Structure formats: C-alpha cells, structure tokens
Amino acid sequence: MLTLDAHPSGRHFLQIPGPSPVPDRILRAMSLPTIDHRGPEFGVLGQKLLAGIQQIFKTRHPVIIYPASGTGAWEAALANVASPGDLVLMYETGHFSSLWHKMATRLGVKTEFLSLPGTDDTGLPVTWRNGVQADLIEKRLREDSSHQIRAVCVVHNETSTGATSDIAAVRRAIDAAGHPALLMVDTISGLACADFRHDEWGVDVTISGSQKGLMLPPGISFNAISPKAIEASKQSKMPKSYWAWDEILESNKTGYWPYTPNTNLLYGLHEAIEMILEEGLDNVFARHQRWGAGVRAAVNAWGLPIQCADPAVYSPVLTGVITPAGVDADAIRRLIYQRFDMSLGMGLGKVKGRMFRIGHLGDCNDLTLMATLSGAEMGLKLSGVKIAGSGVQAAMDYFMAHPQQSGLRAAA
Numbered sequence: 001m002l003t004l005d006a007h008p009s010g011r012h013f014l015q016i017p018g019p020s021p022v023p024d025r026i027l028r029a030m031s032l033p034t035i036d037h038r039g040p041e042f043g044v045l046g047q048k049l050l051a052g053i054q055q056i057f058k059t060r061h062p063v064i065i066y067p068a069s070g071t072g073a074w075e076a077a078l079a080n081v082a083s084p085g086d087l088v089l090m091y092e093t094g095h096f097s098s099l100w101h102k103m104a105t106r107l108g109v110k111t112e113f114l115s116l117p118g119t120d121d122t123g124l125p126v127t128w129r130n131g132v133q134a135d136l137i138e139k140r141l142r143e144d145s146s147h148q149i150r151a152v153c154v155v156h157n158e159t160s161t162g163a164t165s166d167i168a169a170v171r172r173a174i175d176a177a178g179h180p181a182l183l184m185v186d187t188i189s190g191l192a193c194a195d196f197r198h199d200e201w202g203v204d205v206t207i208s209g210s211q212k213g214l215m216l217p218p219g220i221s222f223n224a225i226s227p228k229a230i231e232a233s234k235q236s237k238m239p240k241s242y243w244a245w246d247e248i249l250e251s252n253k254t255g256y257w258p259y260t261p262n263t264n265l266l267y268g269l270h271e272a273i274e275m276i277l278e279e280g281l282d283n284v285f286a287r288h289q290r291w292g293a294g295v296r297a298a299v300n301a302w303g304l305p306i307q308c309a310d311p312a313v314y315s316p317v318l319t320g321v322i323t324p325a326g327v328d329a330d331a332i333r334r335l336i337y338q339r340f341d342m343s344l345g346m347g348l349g350k351v352k353g354r355m356f357r358i359g360h361l362g363d364c365n366d367l368t369l370m371a372t373l374s375g376a377e378m379g380l381k382l383s384g385v386k387i388a389g390s391g392v393q394a395a396m397d398y399f400m401a402h403p404q405q406s407g408l409r410a411a412a
C-alpha cells in the first residue's frame, strides 16, 4: 500500500474544481470485480451507459466515451473533424481555452484566437475575467465570406476563472452570420453542474470529462457528436486511429468498444448517471447555482474581487478569488493545506499566484462548503490579508435565508 505522510484524521477537503470528491456510492460501484469486456454482461452495461449519458448531454445523438482524460477528448474532437491547414476560430476565456488553442496549433491546424484586450485595475487580463463575447465571433464569421473557418471552439465553463459562457448565444452568432462552421464546446467542468443542451444549442462536438460534475475519478472523457460532425469526420484528413469515431460507433452499436474500455470507471459512470438522473438535472443545476451564490456572498464579505467580472456569467461550479497585489495566493493555499488539510485550486497560467479557486461542485453540501469557507477565511487571516468582514457569517446568512428546494431529508 502506498503511504504518503501520516494521514491526518477526518476527511481531506478536496475543494478544487476537479477532481471533485467521489461519493462513497460511486467508489463502491467501482470496487466490483472487473468483467470480460467481450462477454455478454458487458454489452448490457455498455448499451445502458451509452443511452444514459445521452440524457446528461441532452442529446439524441451518439456520445463517444474514451479511456482518457479530458485533454484526450479535446484532441479527438479536433482530429475527427479537421484537416491539416484548416482554420479554426477559438476564443480566449482563460487557461483551458489557451491550452486547447495550443493543442490545435500543435496538431497542425491554423488558429485565430479571439479575446478582449488589456488588463484591468487588478492587473489581470480582462479576457480572463469574462465569458465568450458572441458578437466578436459573429463579426469574424461575417468577414469570412469564403467560409475558410472550419470550426468555432469555445469553453463553456472556464475552470481557470469561474466564468460560464452563453453557448446558445454563440450558436445564434454563427447562425446570424450564415456561416457553416461547426460549433465545438468544452464543457469538461460544466457538465452535470451547469445547464448544458447539446442538441437544443446546436453544438456539433461537446467535449467533457469524468472528474468534475460527474463526480468520478479522472480517466474517462467524452465527445458528444451531431450528425453534421459525423459527416465532417468522413472528410477529415487529420491522421488518427485510436481517436477515430467510426470504429467506436460501430462497436458501440452492441455496447462494446474496439479496444479494452475502462471497465471499473464505467461501473462508476453507471452509478453517477443513476444518481444524477434520480435527483433530476434541474435540481442538480439549482443546487450548484445556490452554492455559487453562497460562496460569492462570502467573497464579497471579505471584500476581495471575484475573478469573474460579469455577474451574468458567474460559474455555478467554482469561484475565483483575486488576492491583493503583492500577496502570493499560492502561499495562502499552501498554508491552508498544511494547517487545515484542504486543497483549493491554484491560479493557472497568466493568473498564477494572483488568485485561488474554490470548487463548489459535485458531492458537497452546505456544511462542507461552510467548512471550506472557514478554512479559506482562517488562511487569509493567518496570511495577513486584510479582509473587510466575515465571509463565513455571510455564507451562513445566505444559506439560512435560501433553503435548498429539493434533495433534503424529510421532516421527522
């Protein structure tokens, strides 16, 4: 058995925006014996999973499941629809959109990276404090009268900043420009936390992963694909084999995969889908909205800036907290980890050291979030950050005044 340091008593607080805490029910499901991935039982499991996951993406079309982290599913999405030299229009909302952009470049597609210019009084890039501006996409597509742009790629929930972009608005922008580009959306951290509608919003490829809203360990990821994306994949010249949709779709018809799938993670996925559908997607979304509001009440009471500067796109999944200039946010996180056994998300890329992220997703409740905020507040104070007031009190007040509408225990 792998032993790290002496393990502290109680549970570690894993309050990063993914991996999120894995419910015991899912851990138990994953501990069942591994079965023959070509045997009869497996086909039943596979078909059930492939139908269930469609409900989570709100699609009637196929969802490909890869044994890979989310990054693999990003590559799969590009490799299946693009050809070398194609032009892809991407939008910079933060670190994850930047990584996807870097990947596209490495794969040999030409990219354009839209963004809002400049930095603001916090010193952070404005584009890392806002959601996708659909009007910029529409303007660029209108200029592309010869339809060189193959796809528009955006991140739904930008996990490095805490902004959840309006995907329906991006669809409307593409339609208003009368442009045939495919719409590709990363909702790796948005799925099963924030409302997402693959079919209704006309998304062609939706990319997601297991370790965020689905409450699973890392290791599986998804491409939900439209009929238009499947057509595009037949023309695509990007070299691919393992990621290619065609053979997977063929095997999936009977509930199998062309290679050995991630059997025990799929047990977990089966359990996660059941849990989420039992609760009801709308209840899941409302629960996350409410947590986001409670955590933001705390950050406002501290008097620290919420990284997302546009309240219309506040994320229900995580909240980015900007620390005062000259204070190393990573030192605060380190102190909180050592003193209170809690992990908070670090500032990534362009905002490293300038902010930390509080995850409020998946298998949490009001009291785990209150403990999380207590740990954060103690860490801020111990680090000498001047806070205006108690965020813990503000969040308690918010949660008391706004009872959760569903999923609570019945009165005795």
Ligand SMILES: *Cc1c(COP(=O)(O)O)cnc(C)c1O
Pocket: 018, 069, 070, 071, 072, 096, 155, 157, 158, 159, 186, 187, 188, 189, 209, 218
């Ligand atoms: C976590 C995440 C990724 C990366 O996924 P991995 O599973 O780490 O490969 C990409 N995009 C977003 C928005 C994410 O939150």
